[in-house]
Amino acid sequence: MLERLPTSGTGPTLAYEHANADALDDLRDKACSCTRCDLYRDATHLVFGEGPETADIVLVGEQPGDKEDLTGRPFVGPAGRLLDTCLEEANVDRGRCYVTNAVKHFKHQMQGKKRLHARPNAGEVQRCAWWLGAELELLKPKLVVAMGATAVSSLLGSHIKVMRDRGRILRPPGAFDVLVTIHPSALLRMRETDEKEKNRLAFIKDLRKIQSFPRH
Ligand code: URA
Numbered sequence: 001m002l003e004r005l006p007t008s009g010t011g012p013t014l015a016y017e018h019a020n021a022d023a024l025d026d027l028r029d030k031a032c033s034c035t036r037c038d039l040y041r042d043a044t045h046l047v048f049g050e051g052p053e054t055a056d057i058v059l060v061g062e063q064p065g066d067k068e069d070l071t072g073r074p075f076v077g078p079a080g081r082l083l084d085t086c087l088e089e090a091n092v093d094r095g096r097c098y099v100t101n102a103v104k105h106f107k108h109q110m111q112g113k114k115r116l117h118a119r120p121n122a123g124e125v126q127r128c129a130w131w132l133g134a135e136l137e138l139l140k141p142k143l144v145v146a147m148g149a150t151a152v153s154s155l156l157g158s159h160i161k162v163m164r165d166r167g168r169i170l171r172p173p174g175a176f177d178v179l180v181t182i183h184p185s186a187l188l189r190m191r192e193t194d195e196k197e198k199n200r201l202a203f204i205k206d207l208r209k210i211q212s213f214p215r216h
Contacts, residue, residue: 024053024138027131031104036127039105039120045072049100049135056142057097057210059083060132062150062183066115069106074099082184083147086200090207096215098139102154103128120150122158129154136176142213143169144176145206148183156180167206177213181206 028048034040047064050073059075067077075083087094102125108115120128132154136144146152149162155178156170165180172178182203190196 024049024135027134027138031131034104034131036130037124039103039107039124042108043105044069046104047072047074047101047106048104048131049098050074051098051100052095053139055096055098055139056215057092057213058136058139058141058144059097059099059147060144060151060155061099061101061147062185063101063103063120064106065117065185066106066108069108069115074101078188079183079185082187086184086204086207090204090210092207092210098135098141100132100135102132102151104131122153125150125154141176143179143210145179145181145210147181148186151183152178152180166202167209169209179206179209 031048032046034046040046043064045064047068049058051058061075061079064074065077065079068074068080074080084094087097103120106115107118107120107124109118110116144155146155152160152162152165156172160170160180162180162182166182167180169177169179182199184203187196187200187203190199
């Protein structure tokens with residue numbers, strides 16, 4: 001059931017400033033030299049969204065992880081593999097989806113030789129929302145799936161809470177329908193318990209809602 005939000009979040013809307021944005025490839029090229037925040041300094045690659053230009057579903061994660069940073073492609077590491085399995089179980093073809101992130105560079109802290117994920121702050125998310133907004137403006141999807149708190153706050157604002165609102169489809173004024181759900185990394189972090197399986201099934205149930213947005 002779609003719910004219209006009375007107030008807009010910080011995320012993109014159809015009246016966004018870049019309504020005349022260039023095509024996706026040009027946008028990606030421009031994003032590669034982004035210095036809107038400092039995250040580009042320690043990253044190997046900017047990780048832009050990936051998927052068909054005709055995608056009517058957009059999946060939005062938080063930010064690239066270690067593997068994504070090294071390859072320059074979104075959701076190709078452990079979280080991506082889990083996402084693929086859950087999409088399959090939900091009967092959703094990843095090939096129909098454009099997969100991207102709220103933040104396009106890998107934020108991390110060094111611990112010895114390890115690069116540990118660090119959560120992007122509100123300023124970094126807000127600066128990168130320009131790119132996410134531009135991607136959505138070009139794609140004009142039927143549904144955007146916000147996976148986890150960072151994607152949710154970028155698209156809908158911080159008043160929407162993942163654990164409280166998961167499964168809801170919200171539409172900020174003038175913007176796209178947004179399905180709120182958890183991030184697959186949250187499942188990876190859970191211990192193997194009944195609770196983890198319950199959350200995994202709830203994630204798959206959320207992803208199944210994509211089916212109520214049939215391809216044209
Ligand atoms: N987690 C994300 O949010 N995005 C990726 O691309 C990989 C892991």
